[in-house]
Amino acid sequence: MADASPIGIFIAGVLTLGIFSFLYKDNPVYKVCEAIFIGVSAAYWAVEYFYSALYKKFWLGVIPPEGSGADPDMWLWGGAILGVLMLCRMIPKINWLSRWPLAFIVGATAGLYMMTFFVSNAMNQIASTMQPLIQDTFLATLGSFTVAIGTVTGLIYFFFSKEHKGIFGGAAKVGIWFLMVTFGASFGYTVMSRMSLLIGRLDFLFSSWATNFGQMF
Amino acid sequence: MIQALFLSPVFSPLFSPLFSVVSHGLGPVFSWIFWILFVAGVGWVFWRTIKGREVERRVIFLMMGLTVAGAVLTGIVLPVQETVVVRNIFDTIENLEEGDKVLLSLDYDPSGAPELQPMAIAVSQHCLEKKLKICYMTLWGTGGAMIADVITAIRPDFPELVYGEDYCNVGYRAGNEAVLKVIATDFRKTFPTDVSGIVLDSLPMMTGVTACPDFSYIVAIGSGRPGIKEWVEYVVEPSGALMGSGAAAVSAPQLYPYYPQQMNGMMGGSKGASEYEKMLRRGYPKYGEFRAQATEIMGPQTVAHVFLMLLIIFANISFFLAKKRKGASA
Amino acid sequence: MKRTIPWIITIVTGFVLVIAEFVPPWGKMREDVLIYFQIISVFAFFLGGGSLLKINLQKVFSKRTDWEYALVTVVGFFVMLALGLFKLGNPEMATAGYAADLNANGSWFKNLFDAVKAPLSASMYSLLAFFIASASYRAFRAKNSDATVLLVSAFIILMGQTFVGVVATGWMPDWVSFFKVENLSLWLLAKANLAGQRAILIGIALGIVSMSLRVILGIERTHLSGGDE
Known part of the structure; x- marks a missing residue:
């Protein structure tokens, strides 16, 4: 909201109150705000996508600006052609062509995810867990045991190929407790996040908007 | 009574x-x-x-x-307790040499701004006090506006800054993790120009920057996907770049598995941001006069x-x- | 042909990206594939945007229930689109032309973002603060051991992340400082929460690896189904 104009601040405040009106009940003012939000957001992203990828990446790539010293990158046409094929989905007779770019996206995502997740989220996390359990201080040792037991029992809980009974079931139960601690922490932080947003909005209403309102009327 | x-x-x-x-x-x-x-x-x-x-x-x-x-x-206004998780980021920036380059990625939208914009402003102020060079970028379409707001907020305190020499803004590119995977090894392949279409090679501060590890430090401030997690997976892991982060509180607990091995510090929500503000105010008393x-x-x-x-x-x-x-x- | 070619495209693309991890000279090819990925994802968004526009326009022209709101959506869409595509009022247009920064201060696109999109987006999400309060009051009960652990963990975090924790346990002597809420909450985050998150992370990673393998080996073909044969 840097350097926002008085009219802009006024509109922002009115729209904020319009959204808050939903707390009383669903009403036309809220619905109008919601409709504006959908339309403006979709257009915002469309424009950002158009300029960032199509204009700056593709267009300036195949026709580099004078003086840039770059060679035209004709390979980029391949991406553009696949992209246009994606739009064939809207034409019933040739909508099967849209499977080609879709197949490309799915294949690329699978290739990208497979190695990345395997290395950073599986192997490295396992390596980080396999640390010496006995540390210099009691608290550090307690921490190491907690991490090791929590990770292993949590994984046991996610292992459904064996029935959760006996020792295995007990370990799974401990795993659930660790997961509950995790969810509790997530809940606490979610509250914190949403409260920050609310405080941000109210701060805007009481400072920028109220001051601006006073100056305008 | x-x-x-x-x-x-x-x-x-x-x-x-x-x-x-x-x-x-x-x-x-x-x-x-x-x-x-x-x-x-x-x-x-x-x-x-x-x-x-x-x-x-x-x-x-x-x-x-x-x-x-x-x-x-x-x-x-209540006192804030400092934590080592945030201090690590402050100390890393504090120990960088004058002229070192920092990549600041602001991956959020206005709904994350109350928590994350203070982090971005405080880290930017700290970097500029240390005479580091900042390159702004974003993985979110809405991040461009957030960068513009941060620059507008800090610019009056540093009137001597020259665009292209002291800071630059390469803006947004669509593609989420595909963008990260590419800039980990070739920055210009995805960002041949800055946000205003100026060729990156013509910006003095970008000389010698070919990939993410060429930045002395990366600070990714984000509130979702793509964000910090993706930075760790697609940039830090394959390239070994040094990174700290600022996360919206809602996603902060999920990022602890990456600390301290894959990212050396993390600011979590408003609490993390307020800790950073406190450290900045102590290290640079002039910020005591500004709004925290x-x-x-x-x-x-x-x-x-x-x-x-x-x-x-x-x-x-x-x-x-x-x-x-x-x-x-x- | 309608399914075989895309099936081959999936396999080849997947293999290129996996092999590129092990064969450095293939790195360039991987980057090209990922640039294609970036360009195609834009068209995918256009498809979604077009669909949104189509549905709302149909609603307006057929005067279905709540067509007025659909009209507001369409008008909002076109106003924002026009301001952005033509970069109206953008102070950088004179020097940078259409490569100008979309969010340059003073551009009408940025002004509309600040006045409309930013407050609407932030307010929408801030509503959740109210719903969290109401839902917690109604449903957050220590009904069994699992729910109790969750409740205690949430309380420690809620207290520890603010000054409440310091006030509540500030009287404790130093030798039990571990039990001060602010320290306990940090420990909970960095150890117990870490363990749970790590288990989830490893579980998800293994799931994604196996699913990706199925896709790359051509076993998983659900993305090729549907629509015209």
Whole structure:
């Protein structure tokens, strides 16, 4: 909201109150705000996508600006052609062509995810867990045991190929407790996040908007 | 008299922080009215809940709104406890050499701004105080506007800054993790130009930057996907770049598995941002005169947390009383 | 042909990206594939945007229930689109032309973002603060051991992340400082929460690896189904 104009601040405040009106009940003012939000957001992203990828990446790539010293990158046409094929989905007779770019996206995502997740989220996390359990201080040792037991029992809980009974079931139960601690922490932080947003909005209403309102009327 | 009682040696440790802060905002009279209404409202909810009567959804909404609004207007500012997780980022930037390059990625939208914009501003101010060179980028379409706001906020304090020499903005590219995977090894392949179409090679500060590891430090500030997690997976892991992060509180707990091996520090939500602001103010006293946005949030945040916890406690007392009554009648 | 070619495209693309991890000279090819990915994802968004526009325009022209709101959506869409595509009022247009920064201060696109999109987006999400409060009051009960652990963990975090924790346990002597709420909450985050998150992370990673393998080996073909044969 840097350097926002008085009219802009006024509109922002009115729209904020319009959204808050939903707390009383669903009403036309809220619905109008919601409709504006959908339309403006979709257009915002469309424009950002158009300029960032199509204009700056593709267009300036195949026709580099004078003086840039770059060679035209004709390979980029391949991406553009696949992209246009994606739009064939809207034409019933040739909508099967849209499977080609879709197949490309799915294949690329699978290739990208497979190695990345395997290395950073599986192997490295396992390596980080396999640390010496006995540390210099009691608290550090307690921490190491907690991490090791929590990770292993949590994984046991996610292992459904064996029935959760006996020792295995007990370990799974401990795993659930660790997961509950995790969810509790997530809940606490979610509250914190949403409260920050609310405080941000109210701060805007009481400072920028109220001051601006006073100056305008 | 009541104040004297609370400030007595017995109660002082508990209540003195509250009395030392209620004189901000709209003044002590408003503060007292607010606290009295707060206690009365909470008492009413307690009484109703214990009696087993429902408190209507909209009444809870109203009370929550009034609590936060009152706390904002009161202007409560509470002390912030520093943590090593945040300090690591501050120390890393503090120990960089003049002229080192920092990549600052702002991957969020206006809904994350109250928590994350203060982080971006504080880190930018710190870097510029240290005469480091900042390259801004974003993985979110809405991030471009956030970068513009951060630059507008810090620019007046550093009038001598020259675009392209001291800082630059390469803006946004669509593609999420595909963007990261490419810039990890070839920055110009995805960002041949800056946000205004200026070829990157013509910006003096970008000389010698070919990939992410060429930046001395990366600070990714984000509130979702693509964000910090993706930075770790697609940039830090394959390239070994040094990274710190600033996360919206909602995603902060999920990022602990990456600390400290894959990222050396993390600011979590407004709390993390307020810690950074505190460190910055201590290291650079001139910032004491500026508005510490995140620190200002922490006061109302505390009051909101207290209110929410009281609601949960009341509801659970009522639950156990009802269970007991049911057990006695059975 | 309608399914075989895309099936081959999936396999080849997947293999290129996996092999590129082990064969450095293939790195350039991987980057090209990922640039294609970036360009195609834009068209995918256009498809979604077009669909949104189509549905809303149909609603307006057929005067279905709530067509007025659909009209507001369409008008909002076109106003924002026009301001952005033509970069109206953008102070950088004179020097940078259409490569100008979309969010340059003073551009009408940025002004509309600040006045409309930013407050609407922030307010929408801030509504959740109210719903969290109401839902916690109604449903957050220590009904069994699992729920109790969750409740205690949430309380420690809620207290520890604010000054409440310091006030509540500030009286504790130093030798039990571990039990001060602010320290306990940090420990909970960095150890117990870490363990749970790590288990989830490893579980998800293994799931994604196996699913990706199925896709790359051509076993998983659900993305090729549906529509015209």
